[in-house]
Amino acid sequence: MSARALLLAVRGPVMLVTLGLLMAADQLDRVSFSRTWPVLLILLGLFKLGEHLSSQDQTADQTGGTGA
Amino acid sequence: MRRASLVAPLLLIGIGLLFLARNVFPELQLLDYLAKYWPLLLVIWGGLRLLEILVWAASSKPLPARGLSSGEWVLIVFLCFVGVSLHAVRGFSGWLPGSRIELGGLDIFGESYDYPLSAEKATGKAPRVIIETFRGNARITAGDVGSVKVTGHSTIRSLDQSSADRSNTQAPLEIDGDDNLVRIHTWQNRVSGNNRRISADLDIVVPRGASIEAHGRSGDFDISGVKGAVEISSDNASVRLEDIGGNVSVETRGSDILRAVKIGGSVDLKGRGSDIDLQDIAGPVTINGTFTGNSQLHNLTKPLRISTGYTDFSAEKVTDMRVTLGNLIGSDLTGPIRMTSSRSWDVSLSNFSNSLDINLNGGDVDLRPGLLPLAKMDVHSRTGRIQLALPQTAKFDLNASSSRGSVDNEFGDLLKLEPTGRRGATLRGSNGGPPVNISTDNGQIVVRTASAGDASPTVRIAPPAASPKQIAPSRPPQPVEQ
Numbered sequence: 001m002s003a004r005a006l007l008l009a010v011r012g013p014v015m016l017v018t019l020g021l022l023m024a025a026d027q028l029d030r031v032s033f034s035r036t037w038p039v040l041l042i043l044l045g046l047f048k049l050g051e052h053l054s055s056q057d058q059t060a061d062q063t064g065g066t067g068a
Numbered sequence: 069m070r071r072a073s074l075v076a077p078l079l080l081i082g083i084g085l086l087f088l089a090r091n092v093f094p095e096l097q098l099l100d101y102l103a104k105y106w107p108l109l110l111v112i113w114g115g116l117r118l119l120e121i122l123v124w125a126a127s128s129k130p131l132p133a134r135g136l137s138s139g140e141w142v143l144i145v146f147l148c149f150v151g152v153s154l155h156a157v158r159g160f161s162g163w164l165p166g167s168r169i170e171l172g173g174l175d176i177f178g179e180s181y182d183y184p185l186s187a188e189k190a191t192g193k194a195p196r197v198i199i200e201t202f203r204g205n206a207r208i209t210a211g212d213v214g215s216v217k218v219t220g221h222s223t224i225r226s227l228d229q230s231s232a233d234r235s236n237t238q239a240p241l242e243i244d245g246d247d248n249l250v251r252i253h254t255w256q257n258r259v260s261g262n263n264r265r266i267s268a269d270l271d272i273v274v275p276r277g278a279s280i281e282a283h284g285r286s287g288d289f290d291i292s293g294v295k296g297a298v299e300i301s302s303d304n305a306s307v308r309l310e311d312i313g314g315n316v317s318v319e320t321r322g323s324d325i326l327r328a329v330k331i332g333g334s335v336d337l338k339g340r341g342s343d344i345d346l347q348d349i350a351g352p353v354t355i356n357g358t359f360t361g362n363s364q365l366h367n368l369t370k371p372l373r374i375s376t377g378y379t380d381f382s383a384e385k386v387t388d389m390r391v392t393l394g395n396l397i398g399s400d401l402t403g404p405i406r407m408t409s410s411r412s413w414d415v416s417l418s419n420f421s422n423s424l425d426i427n428l429n430g431g432d433v434d435l436r437p438g439l440l441p442l443a444k445m446d447v448h449s450r451t452g453r454i455q456l457a458l459p460q461t462a463k464f465d466l467n468a469s470s471s472r473g474s475v476d477n478e479f480g481d482l483l484k485l486e487p488t489g490r491r492g493a494t495l496r497g498s499n500g501g502p503p504v505n506i507s508t509d510n511g512q513i514v515v516r517t518a519s520a521g522d523a524s525p526t527v528r529i530a531p532p533a534a535s536p537k538q539i540a541p542s543r544p545p546q547p548v549e550q
Contacts, residue, residue, distance in 0.1 A: 005131045006121075012136030013117035016144060020110025023148070027107055027155055 004054040011047045018043055073132075075116045082112075099154065106151035110144065181224045181232035185241040185254075185268060188217040192247035194277030194296060202254040203285040204268035210276040210293035216243060216250045220270040224259075235259045235266060279314060297333065315351065325361075334370070363391040379409035384422070394431070403443055412452075423502075428452070432511075436518060437462070444502040451510045457518040463501025469494035471509045478516035 018040060026033035090098040117135055124131055136144075197216055199206060204222070218241060226232035239255045256266050267287065274280070279296025282289055286304040295313035304322040315333035318326055323341035334351030337344065342361030346353060352370040355363075358377065365372065365386050374381040374391075383389075387400030396407075396415045403422030407415065412430035419438035423445070426433060430451040437443050442462045447454060458464065458479055466483060468475055475493040477483045483497035495515055506513060 005133075006125050008133060009121045009125070009131040009135045010118055012134055012140075013114040013121065014135075016114030016136060017111050017118065018114075019144070019148075020107045020112075020114060023107035023110060023151070024105075027104060 002054065004051055007047060007050050007054060011044075014047075015040065015043060073117065074120055075113060078116060079113060103151070103154040106147065106154070109147065109151075113144075179226065181226060181229065181236075182221050183224065183236045185218065185220045185222050185270070187241045187243045187252075188215050189243040189245070189250060190215045190247075191245075191250050191275060191278075193275050194279070195245075195248055195250050195275065196279050196281065196296070197250045197252065197272075197274050198245075199252045199270075199272075199280070199282040199284075200254065201283040201285060202256050202268055202270075203266065203287060204254075204270065205287040206270045206272060206282060206284070206289050206291075208272045208274060208280060208282075208289070208291040208294070210278065210295070211273050213273060213275055216252070216275075216278075217273045218243065218252060218270055220268060222254070222266060222268040225265040239266060241268075295332075326359075360393060363389075365389040365391075378411045379407070379413070381407045405443075414452075438518065442501055442504065445504045445506065447506045449508050449511065452508060453512045453514070454506050454508055455514045455516070456504070456506060457516050458504075459518045463499050464504045465498040465501055466504045466506075466515065467494065467496055468504075468506040468513045468515055470507070470511060470513050473508065473511045473513070475513045476515070478514060480517065483515060 022031075022033055022036045022039060025031045025036065086098060121131060121135055191214065193214070195216065197208075222236065222239065222241075224232045224235045226235065238258045242253045242255065243250060244253070245251050252270075252272070254268050254270075256268070259266050274294060276293065277295050279298065280291060280294060281299045282302075284300070284302035284305050286302070288306045288308070289300055289302070290308045291298055291312065292310040293312075297314035297316070298309060298312050299317045300307055301319040302323075303320070305320050306324045307318050307320070307326050307328075309316055309328040309331065311330045312328070313332040315336070316328055316331050317336040317338075319338040320326070320341055321339055323339075325343040325345060326337055326341055327343075327345040328335055328349065329345075329347045331346075331349045331351065335346060335349050335353045337353075337355045337357070337359075339357045341357070341359045344355065344359050344361070344363040344365075346364070346368065347366040349368045350370065353365070353368050353372045355372075355374045356376075366388055368386040370385070372381070372383050372386050372389075381396070383398075383401045383403065383405045385402035386398065389396070389398040389401070391397075394411070394413055396413055396417075398416070398420070399418040401417065401420040403420060403424055405417070405420055405423065406425045407413075408425075408427045410429050413428050414431045414433075415426065415428070416434040417424070418436040421437075421439045421443050424435070424437075424443050424447065425445075426447045426449070428449045431449055432452045433447055433449050433454045435445070435447065435455065436457045437445070438459065440459060440462060442458070442464050445456075454468075456468070458466075469488055469492065471489060471492040473492065475485060475495045477485055477495055479497075482499060483495050485493055485495050488494045495513070506515075
């Protein structure tokens with residue numbers, strides 16, 4: 001099982017938990033969601049970055065494997 | 069084959085349990101809890117899913133390509149919508165426009181608890197009564213009494229009786245002050261959390277000589293019989309005033325109607341709103357702001373000044389006038405009358421005197437001066453038809469011109485028509501009266517003889533149904549000496 005598959009699988013649930021927390025913070029009058037929503041974008045970006053890096057690692061591993 | 073997730077069945081069981089609980093314990097305010105804690109559903113959902121995936125990963129089972137399917141995301145978005153709307157409707161939220169919904173529309177959600185209010189304080193004969201900012205309605209009447217007496221009830225919306233009781237003790241009705249100055253507090257601002265959840269209906273009896281200063285959030289003011297001044301400021305209020313001896317000043321950011329009948333002093337309206345209804349005002353009237361509904365002005369014996377962002381109107385005396393958006397009809401007005409606007413207005417004036425000065429960006433103007441001697445007139449509409457009905461015996465020095473349009477003479481041989489430019493015309497004629505200048509850049513001008521029908525005022529306003537006594541009869545049109 002690759003790190004990439006794990007990242008892909010946890011992305012949705014992690015985003016969902018974050019969304020829930022931001023909404024909760026809003027509803028309990030802590031921080032307004034209208035101010036915190038970019039966190040979701042950043043998180044999504046981080047996931048994409050992670051996927052990109054892990055897929056690069058994978059390709060490197062694979063090319064390394066065939067070359068050996 | 070794709071393995072089914074445990075989360076969906078767990079969520080179903082959870083929701084089933086919630087509704088079962090509601091059926092078993094009907095007093096449970098399920099909607100309130102949902103409105104407040106629905107984001108936790110998202111957290112639990114995501115958390116369970118995450119846990120599941122981590123367990124699968126740890127036990128080296130194959131992982132799903134995506135943690136959440138598109139169907140689930142659709143459901144989540146739907147849940148967010150429902151949660152946010154519920155939250156807004158329950159009045160917890162601060163950033164959604166939905167939270168401005170008034171209490172009246174929320175009867176389906178939550179419960180209201182009523183508490184009686186009562187307080188009294190002895191005062192002098194002419195105290196100044198200040199009502200501190202509150203949400204709700206106030207009815208203020210004057211009586212031959214030596215005290216300020218408040219009765220009524222406060223309505224508290226809450227999850228349960230005990231928190232409503234707590235809010236009620238936090239917001240007691242209090243009257244303090246001395247013989248000359250009395251303050252009425254509802255202390256609604258002390259109630260923790262969102263103060264949308266509390267409102268009061270107050271019935272206040274004050275000494276006849278009292279003057280009133282009231283601050284409101286949202287709610288109606290109904291004041292009658294006081295001899296002193298009345299000053300109201302509110303975010304959103306309908307105001308009805310009757311038989312007030314002093315000056316009236318109302319400032320509101322929104323109102324369905326501002327109504328003042330039989331006012332001894334001046335009337336000053338500011339802000340935004342819809343309808344205005346003024347009748348029998350002894351002092352000057354100023355209206356400053358944007359009022360988009362129907363305005364009726366009846367028997368104003370002192371100068372009237374109206375100023376919106378785009379239009380200014382003034383007259384020294386108004387017997388009947390009705391203003392709706394883009395349409396002004398007036399009769400029996402005493403000048404100098406002035407109206408300038410960067411907007412388009414259809415104006416119809418009859419029986420006016422002294423002088424008339426109109427400058428509009430557009431619109432049709434219908435003038436029936438009626439009274440003699442004729443008013444001095446200077447009327448310009450950039451685009452529109454101007455019609456002037458002159459009495460047969462009137463003296464005037466007329467100059468009516470259209471730069472692009474016809475000028476029709478239906479008055480008689482006294483007037484001479486001459487072409488102006490390529491497409492325009494000018495109608496001139498004088499028999500030694502005041503100057504009457506009428507012009508339009510683009511439109512028709514008609515000058516005709518006034519007929520018997522023109523003399524009758526175009527506006528007739530029924531006396532208010534609410535007023536028990538007949539108001540003073542409108543004065544007949546009086547010629548004004550120039």
